[in-house]
Amino acid sequence: MYVGRFAPSPTGPLHAGSLVAALASFLDARAHQGRWLIRIEDIDEARTVAGAADHIIQTLAAFGMRTDGEIVTQSHRKALYSAAFDKLGDAVYPCACSRKEIADSRVTLATDGAAIYPGTCRHGLAPDRAARAWRVRVPGTTDPQGLIHFHDRWQGPITENLAEHVGDFVLKRADGFWAYQLAVIVDDAEQGVTDVVRGADLLESTARQIYLQQLLRFSIPRYLHVTEVVNDRGEKLSKQTGAQPLDVGNPLSALMQAVAHCGLMLDRTPRSVDEFWAMAIPAWGQRFRDR
Numbered sequence: 001m002y003v004g005r006f007a008p009s010p011t012g013p014l015h016a017g018s019l020v021a022a023l024a025s026f027l028d029a030r031a032h033q034g035r036w037l038i039r040i041e042d043i044d045e046a047r048t049v050a051g052a053a054d055h056i057i058q059t060l061a062a063f064g065m066r067t068d069g070e071i072v073t074q075s076h077r078k079a080l081y082s083a084a085f086d087k088l089g090d091a092v093y094p095c096a097c098s099r100k101e102i103a104d105s106r107v108t109l110a111t112d113g114a115a116i117y118p119g120t121c122r123h124g125l126a127p128d129r130a131a132r133a134w135r136v137r138v139p140g141t142t143d144p145q146g147l148i149h150f151h152d153r154w155q156g157p158i159t160e161n162l163a164e165h166v167g168d169f170v171l172k173r174a175d176g177f178w179a180y181q182l183a184v185i186v187d188d189a190e191q192g193v194t195d196v197v198r199g200a201d202l203l204e205s206t207a208r209q210i211y212l213q214q215l216l217r218f219s220i221p222r223y224l225h226v227t228e229v230v231n232d233r234g235e236k237l238s239k240q241t242g243a244q245p246l247d248v249g250n251p252l253s254a255l256m257q258a259v260a261h262c263g264l265m266l267d268r269t270p271r272s273v274d275e276f277w278a279m280a281i282p283a284w285g286q287r288f289r290d291r
């Protein structure tokens with residue numbers, strides 16, 4: 001049974017970019033006669049904005065997207081992340097390095113622009129140093145285990161060398177919060193998610209997530225990363241680039257824009273939100289069902 005999800009971080013209202021991820025995951029679930037879940041990813045509590053989760057859920061409902069199950073919230077699920085972390089045993093190690101120390105000693109930059117961890121604390125903490133964060137070891141550059149391959153249903157075949165592109169990455173942060181990379185794979189496994197459909201900004205996180213799924217012997221979902229909406233300056237639409245919250249009073253027009261962004265052509269303009277879904281689901285199915 002297909003299980004999909006939309007997993008917004010409640011850092012503000014839904015915007016055009018996050019609507020594309022919501023719409024694509026919903027269309028894919030419906031085209032597969034599957035279930036679609038909403039999950040609130042507030043694990044980074046410092047970035048959470050009060051009221052944003054409810055606002056997102058209400059906006060999705062106004063657009064015709066309602067969860068098929070309980071809406072779970074990451075900040076209430078820390079025991080699950082802690083249990084998964086404990087299972088990692090020697091694969092994880094405490095790290096005393098501050099961001100500045102890492103930046104000062106860095107040799108290369110990771111795909112997301114962060115410094116690749118130089119491995120200072122890999123073989124144990126120096127006696128006068130205290131643990132700040134916890135990292136997971138990735139295999140060496142030439143170790144085939146560290147070469148993650150997957151097929152993305154939108155982007156095609158992807159290969160990433162973890163040591164070269166990311167390095168040992170943080171699972172428990174210096175501020176005490178669990179890292180997104182751990183929380184997301186624990187939740188996807190616990191909720192039985194078979195298909196992850198989300199924005200292409202998360203494409204480069206996928207190899208790390210697959211690596212953790214392998215270490216924890218979780219089944220690996222299929223992935224589809226939708227290329228992000230960009231504005232006319234080529235910037236991703238998000239709060240940082242000044243994207244306006246969606247006009248909840250005019251869901252049809254926002255949905256039409258989002259579906260056009262996914263490259264789907266509808267035969268004619270639907271007259272209602274219900275008619276929009278009745279047309280968009282088969283159109284998505286035709287393009288992505290067998291991919």
Ligand code: GLU
Pocket residue numbers: 006007008009041184197198202
């Ligand atoms: N919470 C993440 C975000 O809003 C999405 C995580 C995911 O879909 O895996 O960017």
